[in-house]
Amino acid sequence: xxxxxxxxxxxxxxxxxxxxxxxxxxxxxxxxxxxxxxxxxxxxxxxxxxxxxxxxxxxxxxxxxxxxxxxxxxxxxxxxxxxxxxxxxxxxxxxxxxxxxxxxxxxxxxxxxxxxxxxxxxxxxxxxxxxxxxxxxxxxxxxxxxxxxxxxxxxxxxxxxxxxxxxxxxxxxxxxxxxxxxxxxxxxxxxxxxxxxxxxxxxxxxxxxxxxxxxxxxxxxxxxxxxxxxxxxxxxxxxxxxxxxxxxxxxxxxxxxxxxxxxxxxxxxxxxxxxxxxxxxxxxxxxxxxxxxxxxxxxxxxxxxxxxxxxxxxxxxxxxxxxxxxxxxx
Numbered sequence: 602x603x604x605x606x607x608x609x610x611x612x613x614x615x616x617x618x619x620x621x622x623x624x625x626x627x628x629x630x631x632x633x634x635x636x637x638x639x640x641x642x643x644x645x646x647x648x649x650x651x652x653x654x655x656x657x658x659x660x661x662x663x664x665x666x667x668x669x670x671x672x673x674x675x676x677x678x679x680x681x682x683x684x685x686x687x688x689x690x691x692x693x694x695x696x697x698x699x700x701x702x703x704x705x706x707x708x709x710x711x712x713x714x715x716x717x718x719x720x721x722x723x724x725x726x727x728x729x730x731x732x733x734x735x736x737x738x739x740x741x742x743x744x745x746x747x748x749x750x751x752x753x754x755x756x757x758x759x760x761x762x763x764x765x766x767x768x769x770x771x772x773x774x775x776x777x778x779x780x781x782x783x784x785x786x787x788x789x790x791x792x793x794x795x796x797x798x799x800x801x802x803x804x805x806x807x808x809x810x811x812x813x814x815x816x817x818x819x820x821x822x823x824x825x826x827x828x829x830x831x832x833x834x835x836x837x838x839x840x841x842x843x844x845x846x847x848x849x850x851x852x853x854x855x856x857x858x859x860x861x862x863x864x865x866x867x868x869x870x871x872x873x874x875x876x877x878x879x880x881x882x883x884x885x886x887x888x889x890x891x892x893x894x895x896x897x898x899x900x901x902x903x904x905x906x907x908x909x910x911x912x913x914x915x916x917x918x919x920x921x922x923x924x925x926x927x928x929x930x931x
Contacts, residue, residue, distance in 0.1 A: 613655075656668065726930075746918060747900070747901045869893075
């Protein structure tokens with residue numbers, strides 16, 4: 602915007618800013634104005650059981666020209682302490698204000714406030730275009746999270762190889778299993794969660810409320826497959842989406858009683874055999890699994906990390922036990 606030399610005012614984002622923020626997200630990130638994206642924003646940032654997303658705006662006069670928010674997240678650690686984290690998501694600068702340091706100013710201001718709040722660290726999986734900007738602000742590359750796939754057949758494999766574009770945001774209809782809100786309304790999920798072994802690395806602190814929120818937004822159409830229809834015996838969460846000319850099933854979570862590997866393998870096969878997509882994709886560092894998933898060389902999101910409250914040594918990917926549900930863009 603010509604004529605502006607002073608830095609915008611940065612302040613906390615409040616309820617009265619929602620319309621302006623949604624308009625900015627439309628101008629910057631191509632969110633489509635309307636009830637769907639308003640509801641999506643409110644679900645994502647206001648209903649998270651880990652807490653509402655802290656957010657800030659950059660303002661020139663009465664005009665919002667920048668927006669920065671972080672999704673709250675909690676991890677279980679092998680030492681028994683819960684680590685409070687945030688995930689860097691949904692930042693926007695108005696096209697008229699780009700190139701003036703708005704993104705950097707918002708992010709550094711936010712980090713200072715999150716440090717005072719006692720947040721342990723921030724993590725995200727930025728793409729190659731945005732990663733350099735994060736690294737300049739103190740983020741560090743942890744490493745690539747290995748992607749693993751199971752194609753349905755030769756034709757599906759060819760479509761998968763040709764699908765070199767981002768996946769679509771909204772899901773396709775699927776019939777296997779049951780809708781995630783129905784599955785996580787079942788109190789027997791609590792029995793499954795209590796059976797999980799202690800974490801051996803940083804692992805998302807799952808509760809039934811957290812799972813119901815994370816996989817509960819209707820247009821994302823997450824599905825749950827349970828062994829013999831009983832969630833206590835183990836469950837898998839997935840959704841089907843378009844990626845170019847291919848259909849992709851994103852396997853987001855596999856929860857098996859006691860962490861039993863045979864049960865996990867059975868669940869992984871269930872999703873693949875449901876035949877809902879050309880291929881199933883998940884995070885898995887094993888070269889080949891008994892359930893038929895094969896690791897893709899040099900593929901998968903790059904995890905970045907930054908300490909917030911205090912300092913800390915950069916972790917390795919093996920110090921995180923992350924699923925696609927933890928890092929999927931949604």
